[in-house]
Amino acid sequence: MKKTAAAKKAASAHRGASAKKAAAPAKRAASAKKAASAEKATPVKKAAAARKATSSRKATSSKKAAPAKKAASVKKAPAAKKVVVAPKKAAARVKAAPAKAVVHPPGDESRTALVRRARRINRELAEVFPYAHPELDFENPFQLVVATVLSAQTTDLRVNQTTPSLFAKYPTPEDLAAANPEEVEEILRPCGFFRAKTKSVIGLSKALVEEFGGEVPGRLEDLVKLPGVGRKTAFVVLGNAFGRPGITVDTHFQRLVRRWQWTGETDPDKIEAAVGALFPKSDWTDLSHHVIWHGRRICHARKPACGACPIAPLCPAYGEGETDPEKAKKLLKYEKGGFPGQRLKPPQAYLDAGGRPAPPLGAG
Numbered sequence: 001m002k003k004t005a006a007a008k009k010a011a012s013a014h015r016g017a018s019a020k021k022a023a024a025p026a027k028r029a030a031s032a033k034k035a036a037s038a039e040k041a042t043p044v045k046k047a048a049a050a051r052k053a054t055s056s057r058k059a060t061s062s063k064k065a066a067p068a069k070k071a072a073s074v075k076k077a078p079a080a081k082k083v084v085v086a087p088k089k090a091a092a093r094v095k096a097a098p099a100k101a102v103v104h105p106p107g108d109e110s111r112t113a114l115v116r117r118a119r120r121i122n123r124e125l126a127e128v129f130p131y132a133h134p135e136l137d138f139e140n141p142f143q144l145v146v147a148t149v150l151s152a153q154t155t156d157l158r159v160n161q162t163t164p165s166l167f168a169k170y171p172t173p174e175d176l177a178a179a180n181p182e183e184v185e186e187i188l189r190p191c192g193f194f195r196a197k198t199k200s201v202i203g204l205s206k207a208l209v210e211e212f213g214g215e216v217p218g219r220l221e222d223l224v225k226l227p228g229v230g231r232k233t234a235f236v237v238l239g240n241a242f243g244r245p246g247i248t249v250d251t252h253f254q255r256l257v258r259r260w261q262w263t264g265e266t267d268p269d270k271i272e273a274a275v276g277a278l279f280p281k282s283d284w285t286d287l288s289h290h291v292i293w294h295g296r297r298i299c300h301a302r303k304p305a306c307g308a309c310p311i312a313p314l315c316p317a318y319g320e321g322e323t324d325p326e327k328a329k330k331l332l333k334y335e336k337g338g339f340p341g342q343r344l345k346p347p348q349a350y351l352d353a354g355g356r357p358a359p360p361l362g363a364g
C-alpha cells in the first residue's frame with residue numbers, strides 16, 4: 001500500500017510539472033504578442049498609454065495616500081472639537097442681545113420709526129413751549145450776532161443784562177469798530193472771557209464795515225468768515241434774523257439728541273446733518289428752540305427731571321434722572337411766575353395711576 005501511494009504522488013507531481021512545462025510556451029507566446037503589439041502602437045496610442053499609466057499611478061498614489069488622508073482627518077478630530085465652541089459663542093451673543101435691548105429700547109428701531117418718534121417729540125415740545133424763541137434780547141441782526149458771540153460760556157440772562165449798555169454806547173457796526181477796546185472790555189467783563197469777546201465783537205464789526213457795507217450778511221458762507229462766528233452762531237442769526245432755517249447745535253441740543261438716540265454723532269457738524277435729515281427744513285429753527293428750552297428747564301445735564309417730563313414715554317433715557325414726580329418737580333427750572341410762553345403741566349399730568357409715564361399728549 002505504501003508503495004502504491006508513493007507511486008501516485010510521484011505520478012501527480014510529474015503531471016503537474018509537465019502541465020506547467022506545456023503551458024509555459026503558450027504564456028511566452030502571449031506575452032511576446034502583447035509586447036509586439038505594444039511596440040506596434042502609434043505614438044498617439046503610446047502617449048495615451050503613458051497618460052493612462054500616469055493617471056493610474058496618480059490613482060494608485062492617491063489610493064495609497066488615502067490612509068494618510070484618513071490619518072489626517074483623524075488628526076483633525078480635535079479641530080472638530082473646537083467647532084463645538086462656536087455654539088457657545090453664539091449662545092453668549094444671544095444672551096447679550098436682550099441686555100442691550102433692555103438698556104436701549106430703540107437701538108433696533110427702523111429709520112421710519114426713528115423719524116416718527118423724533119417728530120413726535122418735537123410736536124410734544126411745541127405744545128409745552130409754544131412760544132419758544134431765542135432767549136437773547138435783540139432788535140436787529142447786528143445786535144443778534146454780537147449777543148450770540150457774547151453768549152459763549154455764559155448764560156443768555158447774563159448777556160441780556162450786559163448788552164443794553166453796550167448797544168446804547170455802540171449802536172452800529174461802525175461805532176463798535178471804532179471803539180476803544182479797554183472801554184468795551186469794562187462793559188463785557190460780567191460775561192466772562194471779556195478780553196477775547198471784546199476782540200471778537202470789535203473784529204466782526206470791522207469786518208462788517210469793511211467787507212459788507214456795515215450790514216450783517218444773510219448767507220452762511222459769509223457769516224462764518226466773521227471773527228468769532230461759527231456755524232452755530234451763523235444758524236442762530238440766519239434762523240432768527242433772516243427767517244432762514246437752521247439748526248443750532250449748542251450744548252443742550254447735543255446732550256438731548258444723544259439721550260433721545262436721534263444720533264450717536266459727537267461732532268456738532270455731523271449732529272446738525274444727522275438731525276436735519278430727520279425733519280423738514282421748515283422745522284429746523286423751531287426744533288432748535290424746543291430742544292434748547294427743554295434742555296434748560298427739564299432735561300438738565302446732571303439731574304434730568306424724568307418724573308416731570310412730558311416726553312418721558314418717547315425717551316430711551318427715561319430713568320437717567322429723578323423719576324419720583326414730587327422730587328422731579330423740584331428740579332424743574334422755572335422763573336418766578338413761569339417762563340413767558342411756557343405751558344408746563346403739573347408733573348402728575350404726565351404719569352399714569354401707577355406713577356409710570358403716561359401716553360404722550362395726543363397719543364392714540
Ligand code: SF4
Pocket residue numbers: 259298299300304305306307309310311312315316317318319320321
Ligand atoms: S425722560 Fe428724562 S432723560 Fe428723557 S427727555 Fe425727559 S428728562 Fe430727559
